[in-house]
Amino acid sequence: MGKLTEPLGDIGDDECGLPRALEAMGERWSFMILRAAFNGLKHFEEMQSNLGIARNILANRLGRLVESEILERQPCPDDRRKIEYKLTEKGESLLPTMIALRQWGEKWGTGVPSNPVLCDERDRQPVQTIRVHAHDGRPLDWHDLLWVDQSDVVAEAAE
Amino acid sequence: MGKLTEPLGDIGDDECGLPRALEAMGERWSFMILRAAFNGLKHFEEMQSNLGIARNILANRLGRLVESEILERQPCPDDRRKIEYKLTEKGESLLPTMIALRQWGEKWGTGVPSNPVLCDERDRQPVQTIRVHAHDGRPLDWHDLLWVDQSDVVAEAAE
DNA sequence: CAACTAGGTAGTGATTCGCAACTTAAAAGC
DNA sequence: GCTTTTAAGTTGCGAATCACTACCTAGTTG
Numbered sequence: 001m002g003k004l005t006e007p008l009g010d011i012g013d014d015e016c017g018l019p020r021a022l023e024a025m026g027e028r029w030s031f032m033i034l035r036a037a038f039n040g041l042k043h044f045e046e047m048q049s050n051l052g053i054a055r056n057i058l059a060n061r062l063g064r065l066v067e068s069e070i071l072e073r074q075p076c077p078d079d080r081r082k083i084e085y086k087l088t089e090k091g092e093s094l095l096p097t098m099i100a101l102r103q104w105g106e107k108w109g110t111g112v113p114s115n116p117v118l119c120d121e122r123d124r125q126p127v128q129t130i131r132v133h134a135h136d137g138r139p140l141d142w143h144d145l146l147w148v149d150q151s152d153v154v155a156e157a158a159e
Numbered sequence: 160m161g162k163l164t165e166p167l168g169d170i171g172d173d174e175c176g177l178p179r180a181l182e183a184m185g186e187r188w189s190f191m192i193l194r195a196a197f198n199g200l201k202h203f204e205e206m207q208s209n210l211g212i213a214r215n216i217l218a219n220r221l222g223r224l225v226e227s228e229i230l231e232r233q234p235c236p237d238d239r240r241k242i243e244y245k246l247t248e249k250g251e252s253l254l255p256t257m258i259a260l261r262q263w264g265e266k267w268g269t270g271v272p273s274n275p276v277l278c279d280e281r282d283r284q285p286v287q288t289i290r291v292h293a294h295d296g297r298p299l300d301w302h303d304l305l306w307v308d309q310s311d312v313v314a315e316a317a318e
Numbered sequence: 319c320a321a322c323t324a325g326g327t328a329g330t331g332a333t334t335c336g337c338a339a340c341t342t343a344a345a346a347g348c
Numbered sequence: 349g350c351t352t353t354t355a356a357g358t359t360g361c362g363a364a365t366c367a368c369t370a371c372c373t374a375g376t377t378g
Contacts (some may be wrong), residue, residue: 015274017264018194018257026187035177038301044325053366081375083323086344090267095301096289097263100256105176108249115174116306124307125294128256135284142197142254147275148283203356213336218357240344240355
């Protein structure tokens with residue numbers, strides 16, 4: 001007797017992944033550090049000078065990102081002073097979120113076209129703007145969306 | 160004589176839209192308030208009781224989101240005590256970012272399948288997982304990406 | 319073995335957060 | 349029309365977080 005759909009009204013908060021995501025990524029600097037990691041920065045000093053973040057904050061955030069299994073912390077074998085922070089699979093899977101946020105900031109910032117463009121390395125064409133897509137690939141907007149109870153989805157998928 | 164590509168190394172920080180996006184959305188609660196707005200909550204008290212956020216913080220965040228033109232603040236004509244906060248176009252265009260973050264939180268949270276599923280209202284099938292797509296639609300991962308100078312992109316697009 | 323480097327930690331003041339109480343203006347109840 | 353209730357804030361204050369600087373320690377270089 002599950003309610004079939006809800007009118008995008010209030011959803012069970014704890015069913016939503018957003019709070020959990022924000023627990024890991026919601027603090028100041030977290031996204032900037034993630035960007036640095038995606039940009040190939042691996043070491044503490046590298047990130048510190050690149051981001052201009054305070055050292056204790058950086059240490060705290062790196063620790064937290066490692067705890068959340070977004071980054072992996074491994075001592076370098078060749079120079080045992082150095083520590084390499086690298087993205088885990090979980091961390092890499094934040095790429096779409098980060099690109100979407102970046103694209104939004106570009107689109108709605110000052111009209112500057114934002115010069116180095118993110119491209120597919122295969123054909124060097126810019127990547128698509130990130131959108132929500134339906135099962136069959138149609139791009140969707142907010143008003144095309146609906147919350148459906150899991151059981152009802154499965155039933156319909158069997159059709 | 161622009162450098163053709165960079166190996167995803169350091170990018171001009173100010174060319175990146177991420178800091179600008181975080182200026183508007185990087186504070187605690189901003190994303191949760193945005194989610195509330197997407198879920199149809201329009202009024203102060205509604206959001207306050209739904210999110211459990213402190214009133215002063217909510218007032219501050221709403222003010223900031225309005226300032227950033229993510230929300231629009233309009234007094235209700237029928238009840239002049241009430242104020243309606245509604246998403247602007249700029250605010251609505253944060254939908255992909257929010258869904259991407261939510262999906263990430265669901266995928267990597269406790270193995271709970273997260274029950275009400277976000278679906279296309281047309282066929283009631285779940286929406287796709289948000290990804291980065293190439294110009295031609297191929298899904299791309301981190302290692303498929305490259306920064307290309309704008310002028311070089313245009314040149315290639317003309318081909 | 320002296321100097322330097324990588325990755326932190328510790329101390330301190332400035333911000334911000336979060337809770338509760340208060341305010342103001344507009345409805346509703348009677 | 350007078351009291352009560354509701355909506356949307358604002359204010360004060362203690363607790364937590366941020367950011368800046370200085371310091372520390374292990375490992376590496378000259």
